[in-house]
Amino acid sequence: MSLSHRATAALLAATVVNLPFGTLYAFSVFLKPMEALLGATRAEMGFVFGLATVTLTVGMNVAPQLYRRLAPVTLALACGLTSGLGLVLAASASGFAQFALGYGVLFGPGAGVLFIVAQQAVNLSVVQRRGLANGYVVSLYPLGAMLGALVFGWSIAVFGVRPTLAGLGAVVLAACAIAAALLRAARIHMHDASAPQGEGGQAGGRLGRTFALLVAVFFLAASAGLTVLSQAAAIVQAYGGGAAFAVGATTFITGAVGAARIGGGWLVDHFAAARVGVGAHACSLAGAVLLMLEPTPPSAAVALGLIGIGYGIVSGLAAGAIAQYWHKNQFGYVAGRLYIAWCAAAVGLPVLAGALFDRTGSYASAVWVAAGINAIGMLVASRLPAR
Numbered sequence: 001m002s003l004s005h006r007a008t009a010a011l012l013a014a015t016v017v018n019l020p021f022g023t024l025y026a027f028s029v030f031l032k033p034m035e036a037l038l039g040a041t042r043a044e045m046g047f048v049f050g051l052a053t054v055t056l057t058v059g060m061n062v063a064p065q066l067y068r069r070l071a072p073v074t075l076a077l078a079c080g081l082t083s084g085l086g087l088v089l090a091a092s093a094s095g096f097a098q099f100a101l102g103y104g105v106l107f108g109p110g111a112g113v114l115f116i117v118a119q120q121a122v123n124l125s126v127v128q129r130r131g132l133a134n135g136y137v138v139s140l141y142p143l144g145a146m147l148g149a150l151v152f153g154w155s156i157a158v159f160g161v162r163p164t165l166a167g168l169g170a171v172v173l174a175a176c177a178i179a180a181a182l183l184r185a186a187r188i189h190m191h192d193a194s195a196p197q198g199e200g201g202q203a204g205g206r207l208g209r210t211f212a213l214l215v216a217v218f219f220l221a222a223s224a225g226l227t228v229l230s231q232a233a234a235i236v237q238a239y240g241g242g243a244a245f246a247v248g249a250t251t252f253i254t255g256a257v258g259a260a261r262i263g264g265g266w267l268v269d270h271f272a273a274a275r276v277g278v279g280a281h282a283c284s285l286a287g288a289v290l291l292m293l294e295p296t297p298p299s300a301a302v303a304l305g306l307i308g309i310g311y312g313i314v315s316g317l318a319a320g321a322i323a324q325y326w327h328k329n330q331f332g333y334v335a336g337r338l339y340i341a342w343c344a345a346a347v348g349l350p351v352l353a354g355a356l357f358d359r360t361g362s363y364a365s366a367v368w369v370a371a372g373i374n375a376i377g378m379l380v381a382s383r384l385p386a387r
Contacts, residue, residue, distance in 0.1 A: 007125040007133075009186030014118035014137050017076065017179040020172045021083070021111040022144025024052060025254055028233040029152045029247065033161040040096050042234070046354030049230045050347035051104030057343035059112025061336040067117050067190040072183040075117055079110030080176025086110075087169030091162045103165075112339075114176065115141075120332040121188045123323060131320030135265015138319045142312065143258035145229065146251050153247040190332075207334065210325055213384050215341045217277050218318045220377035222345035224284050224370040225311020228253060228304045230350045235304060235363050241297035249301035256305045257312035264316020268324070276317045277381025281374045284310030288371035295364070307370065314377075324387040349373070 027049050035045060059079075066075055086106025093099035119137055126133040148168075155164040228235070232253050233246040241249065267276045287306025290299055318338060326334050353366035 006186045006188055007122070007127070009182050010118070010121040010125045010188055011133070011136070013179040013182040013186075014122055015140060016175050016182070017114050018118060018137070018140035019144035019147065020168065020175045021114065022141030023148035023152070023168060024049075024056070024107075024111065025142050025145030025229045025257075026148035026152055026250065027052075028229070028231050028250060029149050029156070030161060030165075031231070031234050033156055034099065037161060038093065038096050038099060040099075042354045042358050043351065044096055046230065046351045048100050048104045050351050051100060052108040053226075053343050053346035055105055055108030056112035056115075057108075057336075057339055059109035059114075060116050060339045061112075063113045063116035063336060064120075064332045066113060067120060067332070072117055072121065072188065072190065073180040075113060076176045076180035076183065079114050080173045080180075083107050083110035083176075084169040084173035087172060088166050091165035091169065110172075110176075114179070116332045116336055117190070118179075119319070119335055120190050121183065123328045123331040124190065125186075125188060129266075129269060130323040131265040131267075131269035131316075132262070133265070134319035134323055135262045135268075135316035138265070138315050139258040139261035139312070141258075142229070142254045142261065142308075146254035146258060149233075149247055149250045149254060207337065210385055211334070211338070213380060214318060214321055214325075215338060217281075217377060217381045217384065218314055218338060219341035219345050220373050220380065221281060221284065221311045221314035222342050223349040223373050224288070224307050225257070225314075226342075226346045227350045227353050227366060227370060228308050228311070229257065230346070231353060231363075232304055232308075234357075236297060236300050238357065238361075238363050239291075239295055239297050239300040241300065245297060245301075249297075249304070252301060253305050253308045257308040257315075260309040260312025261316040261319075264313035264318075265320040266316070267313065268317050268320035272384075272386055273317060273321050273324075274382050274384040277314060277384055278378050280310045280313035280317065281377035281381055282310070283307075283313065285371055285374040285378070288367050288374065291367050292364075292371070307374075310374065321384075321387075 031045050086102045089102030090099050093102060122133055122137055152164055232250040236246040236249045284307045287303040291303035322331055322334050353363060356365045357363055
């Protein structure tokens with residue numbers, strides 16, 4: 001199979017597997033139904049989302065060790081079984097602990113492993129416009145959430161929340177099986193053995209100042225962005241929006257984040273990373289300011305969209321920058337460690353925002369915090385080096 005065909009197969013496999021796993025970003029649709037079903041608080045549901053991101057990040061960081069020892073087909077099937085079982089367990093939960101175990105502990109690791117496997121496969125097969133390719137791959141999570149928000153909103157209304165979660169488990173398993181077949185047919189290897197020694201080996205030790213700056217830029221953007229993605233529907237409703245409007249706003253926001261991730265990858269192919277990062281954080285800051293000045297449902301949807309777009313651009317920027325700063329064999333290793341910042345962001349401001357809402361009944365304080373975070377992000381991003 002030619003390199004171009006392998007690149008196509010790798011991109012297709014990434015698409016098939018990451019869209020259903022990306023419904024993690026549509027978690028906000030489950031907030032109110034699961035709170036009513038389990039008697040859980042908003043902070044507890046925020047904890048489950050944070051726990052899922054922790055286990056997902058663990059999967060990301062063990063992925064390089066796994067794909068050096070196991071075939072991609074084996075990994076895809078094993079991850080599909082584990083994550084699918086976790087969703088079925090969450091669907092049958094009779095209490096908060098079982099839901100946290102199924103969704104927070106079992107669903108996440110498989111998603112994380114396959115996210116890195118897909119990125120590594122793409123970077124070892126795509127030759128040109130790697131920033132754009134990486135931006136597309138990371139866009140699949142919010143795009144999956146956009147589709148998921150629509151389907152989940154309809155399915156919960158018609159069938160209920162339990163069948164919806166169980167159905168998602170079946171879709172995850174089927175998607176992993178299809179991805180396994182694509183990777184097997186393409187015979188994609190996870191390591192370029194022809195790379196010069198010292199460039200293509202597994203990264204290790206300290207990654208340096210450039211990595212520290214990239215982590216900081218990504219962490220700050222993700223702190224605000226993940227608060228939006230994890231609680232978008234609830235935030236819009238808190239500002240007076242109805243349930244249908246909240247679902248529509250969530251769909252718009254996740255779609256905007258997905259498009260912004262593709263755009264961020266494209267931008268880093270053509271412009272300096274520092275300029276892209278500063279502009280992205282400025283976009284998110286504008287959204288926070290808009291929500292402070294005009295706290296209405298339509299303004300909330302637009303403002304959250306701007307915050308999400310800024311986060312999306314930084315996500316595409318980060319993936320594309322890894323491809324510029326490090327050798328392609330090191331992509332999975334560096335990306336896994338970078339996404340620890342994503343995990344830290346997910347268990348930070350989103351959980352704090354939920355706790356503040358439980359205490360005050362408002363998201364106003366969290367919006368102020370997000371604005372300050374994005375202002376700092378502009379300063380840090382300006383220090384990113386050239387490729």
